[in-house]
Amino acid sequence: MGDSERCSNKVAIHSSFVSGLFRDCLDRPGPGEDSAHRGLWRFFGLPPCKLTSSGDKVREAYIEFFRDKKEHDFIASSPVVPLNDPTLLFANAGMNQFKPIFLGQLEPNSPLQGVARAVNSQKCIRAGGKHNDLDDVGKDVYHHTFFEMLGNWSFGDYFKEEAINWAWELLTEVYGLDPERLYASYFAGDEELGLPADVEAKEMWEKLLPPERVLPFDRKDNFWEMGATGPCGPCSELHYDRLGGRDAAALVNADDPDVIEIWNLVFMQFYREDDGTLTELPSRHIDTGMGLERVTSVLQDKRSNYDTDIFGPLLAALHDLVGGDPYQGRVGEEDVGMRDTAYRIIVDHARTLTLAVVDGAMPSSEGRGYVLRRILRRAVRYGRSKLQAPPGFFSQLVPKVADCLGVAFPELNEGAKRVESVLREEEAAFDRTVDRGMQFFEALRDELTAEGKSIIPGDQAFLLYDTHGFPLDLTEQMAQEAGFTLDSAGFEAAMEKQKERSREALREQQAQKSEGLQPLELVAEQTAWLGDRKVPITDDDPKYTWNTQPSASILAIYTEHGFVESTADIKDDGASVGLVLDKTPFYAEAGGQVNDLGLLRKDDGAELDVKVVQAFAGYVLHTGPLPTGALSVGDEVVCQVDYAHRSRIAPNHTMTHVLNWALREVLGDGIDQRGSLVTAERLRFDFSYEASNGVSVKDLQLVESKVREVVDSALPVHTKTVALADAQAIAGLRAMAGESYPDPVRVVTVGSADLDTILEKPGDSQWLTQSVEFCGGTHISSTSEAKSFALLEERGISKGVRRIIAATGEAAEIAMKEAEQLDSKVTELEGSKDMKEEALIQLSRSVDNSELPAAPKAALRDRLGQLRKQLKKKQKKKKGKVSKEDQAAFLAELRQAIEAARSAGADFCVATFEGSGVDGKMLRDLASEPEMESLAVLVLNQPSDGAVDCLAAVPSSLQASKPAGAWVKAALDAVGGKGGGKPAFAQGAARGTDSQALSAARAAAEAFWAS
Template structure:
């Protein structure tokens, strides 16, 4: 195969930075405005998991909904390099990454847009010009595709686009395709339209008869490089197409693919875009073989596939985290967690990477791309922390998954079976993060296969359950409760009360028996499931799940392999597991708590106890708890207090909590009688709350047994001791960080504080440091420089409330100081300028120059008001002058400012007899002086202003003015 190198393209002549910049320059020269890449996390667009195309941020333009106050309102043409992620949702390339050499989950999309401006003709002509004339790609290697029409959509073939391409290509290289390939849609809804693609043939000399069948066929030797979307419709929620009021152009060219073409490589991954990452991967994994670019059978050991997976995924995760997403159990966070686990697993399995290798690749990526995307450098520490935590967590999950597979495979083979059931493969994927290809590899190593069809059925069932999950939260989940009638029915059926004593035990999934199943539609039933849509409540004989209580959200998880638990409630001793899926009364299932989710909740609950104690230490016993909310994102704590906390008090509360986290104190729990518990000095309980007897005591830093031995010991006031039934950390240090981000009133005499722990708190602390650095930097800038933007950023930041207040005070002081400095500086400058005028006038008065036409040079830094004041001063000091000219170089605007004012010796207006024939007016002198530079200016005979567009010409303007006054020019 002959690559593009045969045409003179190499990495030396076309490094990736040059490829990107040439694209930018091309469209800037054609009237396009640069619009920075939007984040890969579309926080304001709930229809998308990730930004998957450059046009995402321009949806309002396409739909005609741009806010007139938006800076994009007047933009008709735009260009940029957009960060994109295609993993999950309509456009999902995740499973293809690594298997070939051209798929990515993260990539840059070079794009140019027209919003109701130019359309097909210009977009196609410019694409051809850029590719063939600027980048020098041979036209005989290109194919163009166009929309061939669709009867179902009642859309005709795009013959106009075909005709435009026939100006550049022969008919055999202009090919029609249907909706799948040439009708582009951003998502399930939104702007869309037919598209025309440009494909590049890597094989030199191949004729169209041989190449045409490979277009859109997935052949790596003939690949798409550019897509021009002709946006004319909007896909409505009901699936219909609505024509838009204006036609738009949305183009996208894969940056990595273009680099491959221009650098003469056979793969996107063989370019300088990935070379530094591959070197870092080899270094961090200790792999003996460098990246070799092999695929399929040539890569039998999967080494090069793993290189590609790891390199691609570190890019995806780094950009996603930098833009505000983190791995989690839901939505885009779940997709990111899957991507991370896929990368770590490939690195460990095929490259023999040590645990913790993945996050150490971040600095290389940051160093390579920070000049294009500076947000990577700003968030580098946070990215590495998040990835390190996820890697550590996955290490245990991977070990459990491999053990699960081993036990299952042994049992199947012992029974003479060689096919791993689809539901088991899906369980490994869903619960252990094992993608199907890993399970297939593990099975193949043991001479087994995987029921892929069964796996896909389980995947479809999960999607149905996910759809039902939203309805469960927003729909009739609130109706699924056990009232008096239902509880009585359970007693009549002989169903025992649920034993939930194991809810405080972590990382155990005990077997439990399904005792009863309840639905809103049918009441008590023997089984539920089939389509995975039905919402049901399940009662077990015992459970490790924590039911919602005391302000803490419930656990989530699974019952067996086919029932997803979305909510858990307790009624009269029965624990109801609410969710979707299939199971039956009498089933013995594994009750599997999602401990990753609980691990996000527990730090917030333990920190709530620390906060409660710290408030008492700072404010005294007058503050009593009035409520709390603990979930996976934050903690919220309400307490009685008659006034707002001062900044110092908020700071002290936060400092106490952080100190307890840093001390890494053990958290003790014990069950004792309510009477004994209440006897402990310093015990905290919620006012008005009814507690069980016996009751659970949670103590931080001192064993409960010691408290009960000497319940009235004064020293117990130095410890957090509470009645609590929630799930907690083993040690305070596991919370990692604490940040109190909010303090305010919710009712008269009731205050509310909110705080973050763990990763969220760490990110908040990093953000506070960054803002503090910006404030410090502002102190070195010009007066008032950036203070308004900095104030807005501070107001929007989720950082420590005390630090935010302190930074606000510093900004206020800074602004006050800047105003003072600015005023003082202005006074000093005007004093210096006046002295310069005095000295120059004195020189002229002593015979140093023409006393009728006075030319002065004082640089006033563009201050027009000061120039006029200085002219008045000069006129006063030069009483014999007919005209006075002041010339000032303005470096900031690269101009020379000129002002002329009639002097005291100038004849009065209208007195022609008194005016000498050789006397110049202010306007005449100005125009004659500026004429040599085609300068602009004008005015009246006694006052005129003008300028020259080159600050370096100031002295020449002075010379010219004097010659004009002397009649020499």
């Protein structure tokens, strides 16, 4: 019986004396908003007083309470993909976007500067790293990979008393929860930490709750830490008893599904040092977090988050797609066939994938992209195996996710179609992956059966799991059906071996990073130390002035052991030293641009060789090795920026802007920046692009041509700091997706119109014809200073994201000149009447190994390919035994093709020949060489009789996803041939083919690998 039904029955029974009161109660948004109503509902045994409204209303009530009644600033949720925090795969807590405040590293021009109180609902994903709920989703009714975290924060403003009292006010008066069902916890103290019990919080709670419902817990439950180091502090959790009418104190923090934590109030007052010691933070903060899904289930009197209106529409949409029995909420042994488990997994994962992709992440083979791929495959697998869902069902849930969450996160309304397209393609790829995995398994099964074995080796099962993404339980199921058992211990051993390889690689990476200069960082303790001593933040406006050598005063000297008065006090010759100056012309690393290099020199010759420049909370730290001579606080130094170094960086940065504009001009408005890196040698630009085969050579040529036109036109580069709202109104303005910009903001435009002219008519479409971007970097004053531009490489780095590498100046000119020289050599070879194979091979190697503009390089490779075909046609077609000379020629050319594939970053090579000396033994011998452990090779040969012979060798690391037998079959199916074999090696042939068969088979082989 629902709440309203119970309420109606009670009204009928007692209508003689309470009908008016009950009518009033039922008409209110949340019954029991005062003590009289609460008492009335409890008197008649009705549900505890609560706000029985939608999840949207719960979110809205929370934000309105803190924003309107408690004077908090509403700060919109940051993207769930933390583009500015490389330590996180995903935003996993509401406080993530406020880390610079807690760490004392907030820049003076940050939009968060001056915010003392904040409230929002943050998009969070916990599916990797320290916080990982992926494996629990579906097994119970309250874990999620994506959830919303309602939070309110104080940054050095209010503290425990306000946080506790306001939490109580919101829960009992706004949400109308029954106080008798609430329990509060507090930190019980810890001898190891040297901290006593949080008696202060305990006494505050006991003013609101009886002592028996104010409970102490240890550091595991009631001491919150940002990480191994950093801000931390005791916390108080609020727990709610869904059943009520009992003493549930013993069930708090006991994993009872009916006594659940709903809110955590963190009192951030300490900083944990590298050695584990705790020091008082200079400012005390409040950080709270309450899961919207969980508190909504409480307010709607549902024992399951999935029974609320937050998930109801999604579950209904999924049922419409799969048919059969609708969701019934069964868990554990009651969920026979795991149908309801599958429902929960799929709708949860649909929310996660939709929010992650709309915020810029893409399923891929590494990092957060790999986590997303695993999540999608888990959802699809459960849908196909437990719900008999049709192919492509999962991506069809995206519009419903957007409907449900678009009110809170409007970016979904614009991005849902793109997300659906991405997930549809990824889902289809997984279906193909499963098919190939089954082919691999069947080939392995047949091989083991022939050998009289009945156990699937653990390393082979792991190969399926790790390389292919083939679920272990599906392998176990297929093994059982085939009468085999699985070597689980061998699987675990292979898994542990891979983990150890990963750990070793991480150790090597860390060791490499530790060589040379030790990086220094100013965090809360250091920036507070500077602030307490009235050290002003660094004036870095001089960084935009070129060819100047201003004097500056040393305000502080920092080492890894703390602040010192003089470098003469430092005894470690290998120490890194950081200087804070009153002003600086050095550019600190930011926005993808590397920092300036140079010297800080005192009159007596003492100097610091500046290698790293970084800004922390407005303090610019100039770091280098221990100076020659002594530098002391108060000394004057001359700042000598290496402007020759900057003069190579600035053109690359300006041309990055122009490249961004040119890509939009050629490829359309769907191009969004995903990252960049600007150095003295190169510029790197990552952008979204959905076409699976990348940017065409024709479009690359057009993009490069447009950038060169801008260089040749000597257009002026204008910069100006303007109001953020004014800048955002400019037609065609480019900004990094998910980036937070200061107000006012610096704008850089490349073109004839300056910012004053543009701002007179900001919406005018003519501004689309020139580059306009937010940027705080250093730039050239005219595009002619770039001298030239060469687009050196274009490739995919993850699904839907491409990368361009380019150069300006001398590096670009060298690349273009080399392309011209190689073009002349290819032209000369094309006109030769006596073309030598050795010359062709050598020229092909030169093209592959040279750094050339991307479009000419592709064109040269195509022309050389045509020359190879011509050469083969001129060579005598031989039958029978192949000579040693022909075998050697074949191997040389094949090795060249393999090297070209490896240089291009590919993990496979498809090589075509006409009448070559290819045979299976030669390819097997080649594949056994150590350098071939990560590259698969397929050879197609068309001898004079018109047949097409096909051989393939695949290394063990790739056999799970691309077995050789399936590869050969795919290639020969396109030309009416047959073939197959084991995952490691396969062969086959097609007879009676025509002159187009070789290219058709090659296209099919390459398409198989790209699928």
